[in-house]
Amino acid sequence: MFTFTNNTQFGHHKLWLAFTISVVAFAMCLSFSVGNAKQSADISGLDIVGEGSIVLLTLAWILAALASRPPGKVTSLLVFGLGFFLFSATLDFLDEFLHYPESAHWISMIESYPAAVGMVVMTAALYQWHLEQRALNLQLRRREWDYRDHDKIDPITQLYRAEYWKEQIYKLQQVNKTAVLAIIDINNFSVFNQQYGYAEGDRYLHEIAQLVVMNLRQHDLACRYAGDRFAILLPDVSPTQADIIINEIKVSIQHLAFRHNLNANAIYTTARSTHVTLLPNQKLSAVLNAMLFELERPQKSAA
Numbered sequence: 428m429f430t431f432t433n434n435t436q437f438g439h440h441k442l443w444l445a446f447t448i449s450v451v452a453f454a455m456c457l458s459f460s461v462g463n464a465k466q467s468a469d470i471s472g473l474d475i476v477g478e479g480s481i482v483l484l485t486l487a488w489i490l491a492a493l494a495s496r497p498p499g500k501v502t503s504l505l506v507f508g509l510g511f512f513l514f515s516a517t518l519d520f521l522d523e524f525l526h527y528p529e530s531a532h533w534i535s536m537i538e539s540y541p542a543a544v545g546m547v548v549m550t551a552a553l554y555q556w557h558l559e560q561r562a563l564n565l566q567l568r569r570r571e572w573d574y575r576d577h578d579k580i581d582p583i584t585q586l587y588r589a590e591y592w593k594e595q596i597y598k599l600q601q602v603n604k605t606a607v608l609a610i611i612d613i614n615n616f617s618v619f620n621q622q623y624g625y626a627e628g629d630r631y632l633h634e635i636a637q638l639v640v641m642n643l644r645q646h647d648l649a650c651r652y653a654g655d656r657f658a659i660l661l662p663d664v665s666p667t668q669a670d671i672i673i674n675e676i677k678v679s680i681q682h683l684a685f686r687h688n689l690n691a692n693a694i695y696t697t698a699r700s701t702h703v704t705l706l707p708n709q710k711l712s713a714v715l716n717a718m719l720f721e722l723e724r725p726q727k728s729a730a
């Protein structure tokens with residue numbers, strides 16, 4: 428759930444949290460200062476549930492936006508818009524309990540205006556969000572294709588897991604496309620873990636993942652296959668081009684100078700790989716088994 432820990436953005440939004448509390452407090456002060464309590468016979472339980480839920484859900488939306496988003500234009504517009512909406516919703520909710528004298532009928536009249544302003548501001552926020560997402564989509568190329576499912580992202584490498592890779596392969600096969608599949612395996616990674624610890628191993632895997640992504644073309648895909656293995660999908664590529672790309676990834680990994688703690692001496696590693704061209708009518712599971720078998724063979728054969 429939402430907490431103030433590193434996993435959420437709350438820590439950056441103390442002012443917006445204060446703004447949200449102030450909006451509710453201001454609406455309450457305004458209503459209580461001019462309204463008188465209604466007789467219980469005039470209070471409708473159904474309206475209280477309906478309008479109370481709108482207030483609670485708007486608050487939940489604000490908290491969700493603040494928990495998930497970094498500070499910036501989109502977040503500010505979203506929370507500002509939702510804040511106006513919350514103001515109207517709170518007034519609406521409170522007038523279920525309060526009766527306003529003739530002289531204070533303006534309060535019921537102004538109730539709907541902040542909501543309308545809030546909607547306009549939120550529309551602007553959503554437009555800005557769309558522009559922001561277009562920029563982010565470009566950064567995500569080579570890590571994510573046309574379908575987002577955050578549950579399938581591996582937290583260590585920040586790449587999608589093998590399941591996603593396979594789904595994208597099936598999609599290519601469905602439209603009769605040929606593609607090259609590759610698996611890259613880091614050599615002797617268990618020895619690295621033993622020497623430097625699992626946490627450093629995680630950091631190493633993360634850095635290798637960045638390298639793999641950097642070496643791909645814009646429309647390729649890199650995923651984490653399992654353990655110290657990376658899965659790559661190269662559509663629209665000739666066998667020679669695929670050879671070059673995969674070889675360059677391995678050379679990059681070989682040149683990665685990983686530094687453990689404050690140690691100036693770099694640690695280097697090597698990787699081996701296997702790749703095949705998958706035709707639309709081939710069975711992925713059979714091809715994958717053959718690739719994994721190839722990787723397990725003595726290292727010369729899958730170099």
Ligand SMILES: Nc1nc2c(ncn2[C@@H]2O[C@H](COP(=O)(O)OP(=O)(O)OP(=O)(O)O)[C@@H](O)[C@H]2O)c(=O)[nH]1
Nearest residue numbers: 583612613614615616617618620625628629654655
């Ligand atoms: N740090 C870290 N290690 C992992 C993770 N997942 C798997 N491993 C380790 O990766 C190692 C993989 O071992 P092996 O499959 O024998 O691979 P290897 O030691 O590279 O051996 P070869 O591939 O034959 O060279 C094991 O020690 C696993 O514990 C992970 O998420 N983080």
